Amino acid sequence: MAKSKQQVQDSLLYRIRHSSAHIMAEAMLERFPEAHIAIGPPIEDGFYYDFALPRPVNDEDMAWVENRMKEIIRGGFAFTVKEVSPDEARTFFAKQPYKIELINDLVEGRVDENGAEIAAPAEKLTFWTQDTFTDLCRGPHVENTRQINPDAISVTFKPPAGAYWRGDEKREQLTRIYGTAWETPEQMQEYLHLLEEAKKRDHRILGERLGLFTISQLVGKGLPLWKPYGAILRDTLERWLRQTQIDNGYLPVVTPHIAKLDLYKTSGHYPYYKDSQYAPIKVDDDEFLLKPMNCPHHIMIYKSEMRSYRDLPLRLAEFGTVYRYEQSGELNGLTRVRGFTVDDAHLFVAPNQLLEEFKKVVSLIQNIFNSLGLTDFRARVGTRDPESDKYVGSDVLWERATAAIIQACEDLKLPYTIESGEAAFYGPKLDFMVRDVLKREWQLGTVQVDYNLPERFDIEYVAEDNTRPRPVMIHRAPFGSMERFIGILIEHFAGVFPVWLAPVQVMMVPIADRHYEYADGVAAQLRSAGVRVEVDKGKGRMGGKIREARERHIPYMLIVGDKDMEAQTVSVRMRTDEDLGALPLADFQKMIVGLIESHSLELK
RNA sequence: GCCUUUGUAGCUCAGUCGGUAGAGCACACCCUUGGUAAGGGUGAGGUCAUGGGUUCAAUUCCCAUCAUAGGCUCCA
Secondary structure (H helix, E strand, C coil), rough: CEEEEEEEHHHHHHHHHHHHHHHHHHHHHCCCCCCCCCCEEEEEEEEEEECCCCCCCCHHHHHHHHHHHHHHHHHCCCCCEEEHHHHHHHCCCCCHHHHHHHHHHHHHCCCCCCEEEEECCCCCCEEEEEEEEEEECCCCCCCEECCCCCEEEEECCCCEEEEEEHHHHCCCCCEEEEEECCCHHHHHHHHHHHHHHHHHCHHHHHHHCCCCCCCCCCCCCCCCEECCHHHHHHHHHHHHHHHHHHHCCCCEECCEEEHHHHHHHCCHHHHHHHHHHCEEEEEEEEEEECCCCHHHHHHHHCCCCCCHHCCCCEEEEEEEEEEEECCCHCEEECCCEEEEEEEEEEEEEEEEHHHHHHHHHHHHHHHHHCCCCCCEEEEEEEEECCCCCCCCHHHHHHHHHHHHHHHHHHCCCEEEEEEECCCCEEECCCEEEEEECCCEEEEEEEEEECHHHHCCCCCCEEECCCCCCCCEEEEEEECEEHHHHHHHHHHHCCCCCCCCCCHHHHEECCCCCCHHHHHHHHHHHHHHHCCCCCECCCCCHHHHHHHHHHHHHEEEEEEEEEHHHCCCCEEEECCCEEEEEEEEEEHHHHHHHHHHHCCCCCCC
8 A cells, every 4th residue: 555645754764864864964064064055855765965065075075974974873862853933043054055045935935845835934944953963854853863773874875966956957056965774784785786786787788798789989979879789689679569560550651860940840849849959951041950750750641642531540650760969968878869769650540539549559558568578567647737838739639638548548447647747748648657677667658649730730631521620649659769668678688688589599509610510500490490590610618608608698509519410409508507408400499489489588 | 958977908997106008808810629607829909088288208187178977957
């Protein structure tokens, strides 16, 4: 059962983390007496505190602070609370400008320390004190620092980071120190271990080691180059999805990577996302834009013919590559790039077909994720923030679209949460949030309902009664971006891909040179059955070849020597180190082809 | 874009308190023909990210740029 907010705040762990933040601030103020303190809340897995400091912090500072925190904890200081008037608070924090700002906002009834609006102006404020440190804080805290285990906290586990005051990029940047805190040292070790596991799965490192992709400075950052093994993986996924879509009534289209600027002015993308697009290219008297979205192109295909209600739903699909000038600090391996391919499709439907078609799309995406072993997902329904003016279109249309999405989730019994302000500018959306094996949540596929672009482009169809209604559009991409999705897959599988996705499925390991010919023959036969095979003719002994194939997570190693040649067998060793012994080639072939065709996650 | 970190061979890293560099892996050649997690030898490979500055002298110190990592902000 979900815990209420109050229960979470009262939990021991929450109080340990909150109190640890105060203790860190105390230690930091000893190290940097001229520091200005901002806020220090508990967060998932720990806490942080933001400071304005006279100089950058270094490892030595952090080690000192951590040690000092442990001393303070061992000191057995009580946490005490006191009510103060706004004036007392202002006097106490006279030299702490961020605290003064917080006090003023609380007293004048604007927002609390988290930026949330408060119901009424505060007449009394609370101070919490431990040892020499007092903070403006509403608590709760542990009763005594002894309730914190000094060996279950760390502030050196993560480097200091920059963070804008109140999350506003227009305001000054503070130094944020992250800490982690747990009830027992074992729990902390477990957490640190999980962080290490995540690091080992880093797709940027695995991608390099497994030869999947590379990023060249000369080509440009955020513009990944797919190497053969990565391209095989990607192509396998694309072919599978393409076929699945054809089976579900989608029609392929292909559109160029560039178009006239006016196209995106009509769609609204250009004015709206100007800052994150590559600048327009001037040629003669025209201006062109590298395509930031596929939808306008697909709309022009829709518009190229007179459409009848008989044509709907019309489902146009394309692996369309788009370019966005993402902020440089955002770029990250394959998961955030400047050029990427969307497994895009735009569905043009009659208004009364919307719900049914939307549900079909959602269940198609569910099936796709399930077949990849990504079974832990939920839906996030992104709606319009009523306060914001960044959205286009009328209220009626937004309400209709939002209602359709929620209805679909209900009908499909898909768990969902509604998040205000997460919509696209032209319509509400449903995002698939997927948890990988390390329980990290990623945003993957997205489905959006759109009444606005049909209007902007003035598209219509001829209805049964000879009227000309507008179709509704559904934008959808199960993977989202091939780059990002494969980055996540690499981490999810830790580079150990299911057989059907493995770039190399079988490595032949001939024992001596005289077995090359036999190995080549086996490889040729498997290849003709559609299996991806390599023959290791490198120098070195069998042990080395096995070691290398294991490290590349190649599902099967087929060792062939005199005995195998004589018996016309292959000795099968799997990457799990399980040995299947000598099998007739035909038996092995039957097994692996079956596993590949069924997209099995198993090796036998 | 902003704050902080880092940038030495294809990869992982050592080193130079300022006098132009070294290891392992990988690669090439030779020897070895070995039945389930690294056989041995030799060799090639670096404008020490780039551009400025300080200095008799810069890979080393300073500045800028580019790239990288951790965050913040943003994400159609």
